[in-house]
Amino acid sequence: MTTHSAISATGLRKSFGDHVVLDGLDLDVAPGTVFSLLGANGAGKTTTVKLLSTLISADGGSARVAGHDVATEPDAVRASIGVTGQFSAVDNLLTGAENLRLMADLHHLGRADGRHRVADLLDRFDLTEAAGKPASTYSGGMRRRLDLAMTLVGSPRVIFLDEPTTGLDPRSRRGMWQIVRELVAEGVTIFLTTQYLEEADELADRIALIDHGRLVAEGTAAELKRRVPGGHVLLRFPDAPSLEAAARDLGQVTRDNDALALRVPSDGSVRALRDLLTRLADRAIEVDELSVHTPDLDDVFLALTGNPKDEKVAS
Amino acid sequence: MSTATQPLRFYPLRDSATMLRRNLKHMLRYPSMTVMLVGMPIVFLLLFVYVFGGTMGAGLGGESAGRAQYANYVAPAIILMTITATIQGTAISVAMDMAEGVIARFRTMHIARVSVLTGHVIGSMVQALISLAVVIGVALLVGFRPSAGVGEWLAATGFLLIVTFALVWLAVALGQVSKSVETASNLPMPLVLLPFLGSGFAPTDSMPAGLRWFAEYQPFTPIIETLRGLLMGQAIGANAWLALGWCAVIALGGYLWSKKLFNREFSG
Numbered sequence: 001m002t003t004h005s006a007i008s009a010t011g012l013r014k015s016f017g018d019h020v021v022l023d024g025l026d027l028d029v030a031p032g033t034v035f036s037l038l039g040a041n042g043a044g045k046t047t048t049v050k051l052l053s054t055l056i057s058a059d060g061g062s063a064r065v066a067g068h069d070v071a072t073e074p075d076a077v078r079a080s081i082g083v084t085g086q087f088s089a090v091d092n093l094l095t096g097a098e099n100l101r102l103m104a105d106l107h108h109l110g111r112a113d114g115r116h117r118v119a120d121l122l123d124r125f126d127l128t129e130a131a132g133k134p135a136s137t138y139s140g141g142m143r144r145r146l147d148l149a150m151t152l153v154g155s156p157r158v159i160f161l162d163e164p165t166t167g168l169d170p171r172s173r174r175g176m177w178q179i180v181r182e183l184v185a186e187g188v189t190i191f192l193t194t195q196y197l198e199e200a201d202e203l204a205d206r207i208a209l210i211d212h213g214r215l216v217a218e219g220t221a222a223e224l225k226r227r228v229p230g231g232h233v234l235l236r237f238p239d240a241p242s243l244e245a246a247a248r249d250l251g252q253v254t255r256d257n258d259a260l261a262l263r264v265p266s267d268g269s270v271r272a273l274r275d276l277l278t279r280l281a282d283r284a285i286e287v288d289e290l291s292v293h294t295p296d297l298d299d300v301f302l303a304l305t306g307n308p309k310d311e312k313v314a315s
Numbered sequence: 316m317s318t319a320t321q322p323l324r325f326y327p328l329r330d331s332a333t334m335l336r337r338n339l340k341h342m343l344r345y346p347s348m349t350v351m352l353v354g355m356p357i358v359f360l361l362l363f364v365y366v367f368g369g370t371m372g373a374g375l376g377g378e379s380a381g382r383a384q385y386a387n388y389v390a391p392a393i394i395l396m397t398i399t400a401t402i403q404g405t406a407i408s409v410a411m412d413m414a415e416g417v418i419a420r421f422r423t424m425h426i427a428r429v430s431v432l433t434g435h436v437i438g439s440m441v442q443a444l445i446s447l448a449v450v451i452g453v454a455l456l457v458g459f460r461p462s463a464g465v466g467e468w469l470a471a472t473g474f475l476l477i478v479t480f481a482l483v484w485l486a487v488a489l490g491q492v493s494k495s496v497e498t499a500s501n502l503p504m505p506l507v508l509l510p511f512l513g514s515g516f517a518p519t520d521s522m523p524a525g526l527r528w529f530a531e532y533q534p535f536t537p538i539i540e541t542l543r544g545l546l547m548g549q550a551i552g553a554n555a556w557l558a559l560g561w562c563a564v565i566a567l568g569g570y571l572w573s574k575k576l577f578n579r580e581f582s583g
Contacts, residue, residue, distance in 0.1 A: 053423045056580055075323050079425035089416025091337065093344045105333040106426050108326060134344065150420070 006031040006158050006189035007052060011061035014047055014213075021047045023213035024061065029206075031157075034180065034190040036204035038197065038301070044213040045193035046086060049162045052191065053083045066158050082151035085162025085193075089147060092136040096127050096146050099135055103153035121149040125179070141172030148179065159183065161192045165199060177202055197297035207297075211305040221297065228295045228303045233266045233276060236289035246285050250276075260288075268292045327427035334434025335441075341408065342442060352404045353446040356397040357453050363389045363516065364457050371517070386458040390451075391542040392515030395535065396507065397450045398443055398479050402486035403503045405439040409490025410499030432573055435490075436483050443479045462548040471545040474558075478538055481562040482506065484569030491576040509535045534561035 007029040014022040022044045029035040039045050050056045052065055054074040063070045066080035090099050100121055104114030122128045125145040130138065135146060144164060151159060161180070165173040180203055184190060194200055200207045201221045208218040217224055237243040237260045246262055247255055254263040266272045273292065280287055342349055363371070364386045372385030412418060412435070421431055451459075463471060486503055493499035512529060513519070513536035519527050530536055537557035544551035 055419065055422055075425055078423055079323055081423065083420065083423045086416075089420060091417045092415065093341045094337070098340065102333065102337055105336075106330060106421075106424060108329060154424070 004031070005029055005064070006033075007035070007063070007065050007191055009048075009052070009061065009063040012048070012051060012058050012063060013060035014044075014051060014056070014058055021213050022051070022058075025210070025213065025215060027063075027208065027215075029189060029191060031189050032184065032187045033205040034184055034192055034203050036200040036207045037191070037193045037210055038195070038200045038207055038297075039193075039210035040195060040305070043210045045195075045210060046162055047213075048210070049083070049085060049160050049191070049193060053081055053160050054078055080156060081158045081160065082154060082156030083160045083162070084144075084148045084151045084164060085160065086166070090135045090138075090143060090150060093134060095132050095134055096138070096142075097122060097131040099146060099150055100153060103150045107154040109153075117153055121152060125149045126175075141168050141175070144168060144172070144176060145179075148176075152183075156188070158189045158191065161190060163193055163195065165194070165196065173199075197301055201297050209301060209304055216304045217300070224297065224300045225295050228300045231266055231268050231294050233264045233268070233273065234289075234291045234293060235262045235264060235280075235287050236260060237262070238286050238288050242286050245283065246280060246287075249279070249283055249285070266292070268294045323425065325427045327430055327433075330427040330430035331433040331437065334430045335437045338408075338434045338438030339441065342438065348404055348408070349442060349446075352400045352442070353397070353449050355400045356393050356446075356450050359396060360389070360393045360450065360454055360457065363393070374521070375518070383458050383460070386454070387460060387547060388543075389516055390454045390459040390461075391539050391546060392510045393454060394447065394450060394475070394542060395478070395510050395515065395539055397446050398475065398482060399503065399507045399510070401439055401443040401446055401479070402482045403500060403507060404442070405435060405483050405486040406490035406493065406499045406503050407496055409435055409487050410493045410496050413491055414496070428577065429574065432487050432577060435487055436480070439483045439486070440476065440479050443483075444476070447475060461546040463546045467545045467548070471542060474541060474545065477559065477562050481566035481569065484566050484573060486569075488569050488572040488576055491573060509533060510539065513539060515539050534558070534565070537561065 005028050007027060009025055009027040012022050012025040012027075013020075025044070025048060027035075027037075027048075037045050037048060047056070051058050052063055052070060054070050054077050057071060065077045068076040068080070070077050091102065094102065097118060100118040101114060104117055109117060119128075122131050125148070127142065127146060127149065130142060135143065138146060148161075148164070164180075165176050168176065177199070180190060180192070190203075192200070192203060204221065206219065207221055207224060209216045209224070217227065219227075235246065237246065240257070240260065243255070243257070243260050243262065247253055250262065250264055252265065255261075256263070264276065266276070273290075277287075277290075364382065368382040368385045368389075372381040372383070372388075374380075375384055375388060412431075418431065422428070485506075489502040490499050493502055510516070512526065513533055514530060515535065519530040519536065522530055537554040538561065540554040541551055541558040543549060544554065
């Protein structure tokens with residue numbers, strides 16, 4: 001299993017002084033998939049990326065990226081990866097085009113090849129117009145796009161994206177997501193860290209929740225959501241008698257008398273909804289409004305990592 | 316994933332050339348630093364020739380004592396100061412660079428790592444050559460009259476490049492060891508001051524015993540005496556070997572220290 005993984009890690013440990021950041025982390029990422037490491041600030045996401053991208057060395061455990069051991073073959077790992085993140089960046093004094101050309105030169109692309117690659121990437125990332133301006137004048141979204149474009153110059157097989165959309169406006173964030181989807185379609189493996197549940201839900205094939213340097217859960221978004229109860233249907237009634245009748249009839253419900261609402265546990269499937277509505281119609285109970293709530297990753301995250309306030313202190 | 320182990324090649328020369336282009340572009344984009352660095356020795360030159368020159372020149376003794384003679388005496392020290400000013404800029408730009416995220420990117424790339432540093436070293440040497448040309452030009456305008464012929468000038472240029480090479484490696488280490496840009500601009504200050512505590516601005520035999528001992532044994536004195544000898548046609552003697560020895564020690568020490576610092580655990 002391990003030999004075919006794009007990224008695998010066993011028992012990774014890392015401490016800075018007394019502070020244990022990673023406490024025995026195991027990972028396994030299949031090639032050509034998006035794997036998302038999800039956690040609050042200070043949970044150990046960036047440290048994991050630094051370890052896997054050979055920026056720092058682990059205190060214990062081992063990891064392989066693109067088939068190479070990060071501790072014993074760091075150069076082979078570096079030749080196969082690209083890193084874009086909070087700590088990886090662009091040269092502010094150079095223009096966008098010069099930044100890309102710098103990468104092309106460092107990957108020893110020929111003059112013509114390099115020029116083509118730079119022009120393609122500028123075009124693909126919508127930076128052609130700003131190509132001649134210094135990167136220091138770029139907006140946040142443009143910088144991230146340039147950053148990712150620089151990572152792609154060397155056609156890496158494994159890409160680490162460390163919080164690629166933190167601080168971006170919603171439109172830039174969606175643009176970044178689109179780019180990630182295109183990369184995966186080309187067969188690249190993406191290791192994505194994020195503190196946004198929505199982002200992991202949108203992009204990731206598998207999601208790992210990390211808390212205090214340990215994995216607390218791992219699976220597909222659907223698998224994780226199933227682990228947490230909380231799906232329900234919210235019914236709103238026109239008057240108190242309707243509410244009363246429905247509550248009596250449906251049994252196990254949570255009442256909100258002031259809002260004239262009932263919370264009925266449900267998996268949110270069409271069949272369950274149809275049964276519920278038929279039942280209410282049979283009793284001639286009037287319903288004003290109905291909304292379905294499936295558990296989202298927020299519920300999963302809060303349920304599995306405990307008190308979110310502790311996280312903020314730890315970060 | 317393929318686990319076949321193909322030999323991974325490094326291209327230190329090609330990567331160094333790429334990094335040199337990067338550093339030269341930085342200098343072009345940020346010209347105020349270059350201007351400031353060449354301005355400092357020129358200000359000192361004007362100060363020492365026109366403000367102190369008359370008095371200091373009289374103190375040198377001899378029949379033609381005066382401002383003109385002092386200009387000749389002080390010019391080699393000012394020329395050396397041009398180099399120390401340049402390397403102060405090297406330390407600052409290395410420290411600024413290390414704080415940039417792009418260095419972390421270079422560390423995750425399969426490149427010859429030393430090229431990040433050699434780019435700075437060669438870039439600073441180019442900058443030093445330009446500054447030296449400007450400062451020597453101004454010195455000639457304010458009365459510096461060297462007796463050197465073409466051969467001596469070539470030897471002096473080569474010698475200055477060796478001195479620059481050694482001090483730049485030291486500055487690259489100082490820039491990396493600095494936690495902030497402020498520290499980076501302060502750390503090389505002793506190097507800027509050392510010519511004053513040597514034979515740069517006054518003969519060492521005019522100094523009190525303790526200082527004189529220090530002045531005669533510190534590296535800048537043989538360096539200045541060698542340069543003075545080449546430009547003014549004076550006897551150099553053992554100074555050349557002492558100066559080159561010091562340069563070799565400083566260059567090697569600076570290089571090894573820089574390399575060690577660059578390869579230490581990333582802590583950004």
